[in-house]
Amino acid sequence: MTSLNWSSKSKSIPQGGKLQTDAILYPFEGEDASQHLENRLILGDNLRVMNALLPEYEGKINLIYADPPFFTNKGYSARVGRGEDSRKPENWQLAEGYHDEWSDMGSYLDMLYPRLTLMHKLLSPSGSLYLHLDWHANSYARLLLDEIFGYDNLRNEIIWTYHGPSPIRSAFNRKHDMILFYSKSNQYTFNVDQVRIPYSENTVVTFKSSKKAGFGKTPDLERGKVPEDWWYFPVVARLHNERTGYPTQKPESLMERIIVASSNRGDLVADFFSGAGTTAAVASRLNRQFISSDTQPRALQTARSRLVLDIQENKKGKSAGFEHGFSVMIQKEESVELPPFLSFEELEIKPPEVSDGVVTLPPDLISQVDYWEMDPDWDGEIFHSSFQAARPWRKGDIPASTVIPEKNGEICLRFVLISGDQIQHVL
Numbered sequence: 001m002t003s004l005n006w007s008s009k010s011k012s013i014p015q016g017g018k019l020q021t022d023a024i025l026y027p028f029e030g031e032d033a034s035q036h037l038e039n040r041l042i043l044g045d046n047l048r049v050m051n052a053l054l055p056e057y058e059g060k061i062n063l064i065y066a067d068p069p070f071f072t073n074k075g076y077s078a079r080v081g082r083g084e085d086s087r088k089p090e091n092w093q094l095a096e097g098y099h100d101e102w103s104d105m106g107s108y109l110d111m112l113y114p115r116l117t118l119m120h121k122l123l124s125p126s127g128s129l130y131l132h133l134d135w136h137a138n139s140y141a142r143l144l145l146d147e148i149f150g151y152d153n154l155r156n157e158i159i160w161t162y163h164g165p166s167p168i169r170s171a172f173n174r175k176h177d178m179i180l181f182y183s184k185s186n187q188y189t190f191n192v193d194q195v196r197i198p199y200s201e202n203t204v205v206t207f208k209s210s211k212k213a214g215f216g217k218t219p220d221l222e223r224g225k226v227p228e229d230w231w232y233f234p235v236v237a238r239l240h241n242e243r244t245g246y247p248t249q250k251p252e253s254l255m256e257r258i259i260v261a262s263s264n265r266g267d268l269v270a271d272f273f274s275g276a277g278t279t280a281a282v283a284s285r286l287n288r289q290f291i292s293s294d295t296q297p298r299a300l301q302t303a304r305s306r307l308v309l310d311i312q313e314n315k316k317g318k319s320a321g322f323e324h325g326f327s328v329m330i331q332k333e334e335s336v337e338l339p340p341f342l343s344f345e346e347l348e349i350k351p352p353e354v355s356d357g358v359v360t361l362p363p364d365l366i367s368q369v370d371y372w373e374m375d376p377d378w379d380g381e382i383f384h385s386s387f388q389a390a391r392p393w394r395k396g397d398i399p400a401s402t403v404i405p406e407k408n409g410e411i412c413l414r415f416v417l418i419s420g421d422q423i424q425h426v427l
């Protein structure tokens, strides 16, 4: 068989990986979180995370979307300010996002190969993988996937096209990514009728005026057509309402097409390079369960805020879906250092005030907080979050107070500041 080789290629998968629950979120009052414990946001290197999931999930995940670093040899910053002028990058408030820097292609492939192998193991027999890359490494990854999944299981090489500015003057403007879609077997989920799109106006006019167009085949104009393997969706930079500030965030419309096509309601969808949590957000809106992991605390924090904000929007009746609600389980992994919890004294910030059973954050604190939550019965180990507040991405304020439930034990509050610092405070 033809395959790709490089000097450090190894077929053995580095072992190790243990997950530990850090927090469980109950975003819906009275909701039994145990129904939704499949839904997880995990902080950790996905090699260890996937190894740790294998005993329980081997052959069980219905769909995996993977959007790894692309081998661009760049670092990406997160935009953490709110309401800044997009045309004035010099004024943006930035923080560390993630790194995509490698000594050479071999070291990049050393990262990718064992992870793709683990994804193949985790997929159910009717499951699919969508691997999102661009010109930098796509052709190398395709050879790896041919080896792991089998050449015959390549279903599509999807081209995602978009517009955007570029300084390039020595070649054509590079404005497409490739998404390699492989299934684990030839019996795979593909909901063709759910992804149909309308025919173009020209096609409709042509077929309405001449029945002979199309060499005797008349399309079902009402039913719509199966999308081509090239897709246009605007990039998130242009979609202000979706933008979280986390770098290289993908559009929800792109994820929606993939999830609708290759999974069913109740299925388990995983994204082990989660970033801003786009897959988790869209999967839960479409009533799928999700597992989502990333090495970067800011990615996990962004995904958590995004899910919380989505649910709260839904409660107000503003967005569809989330029929069953869900809980989020955050797990920490042995080898990953969670940013330490600091105290108000260390940060020289005034702590929250409590009066008449209400916790209120003073103005100085609220101006610095991106997210906060409460466990009204803190056991000192797992944070059972019964109240969450997240700062909206564009406009609007983060809630500054909450009522303490009547029956409670020790009350613990956790905060994430815009700077990324975390505070844990027991009242």
Ligand SMILES: C[S@@+](CC[C@H](N)C(=O)[O-])C[C@H]1O[C@@H](n2cnc3c(N)ncnc32)[C@H](O)[C@@H]1O
Pocket (backbone or CB within 6 Å): 044, 045, 046, 047, 067, 068, 069, 097, 098, 099, 246, 247, 248, 249, 250, 251, 272, 273, 274, 275, 276, 277, 278, 279, 293, 294, 295, 296, 299
């Ligand atoms: C291209 S971004 C993903 C963007 C995401 N699709 C979205 O819509 O926001 C790649 C992500 O992979 C994460 N990552 C890189 N190496 C990883 C690893 N070994 N384990 C887990 N996550 C990793 C990075 O921290 C980064 O957030």
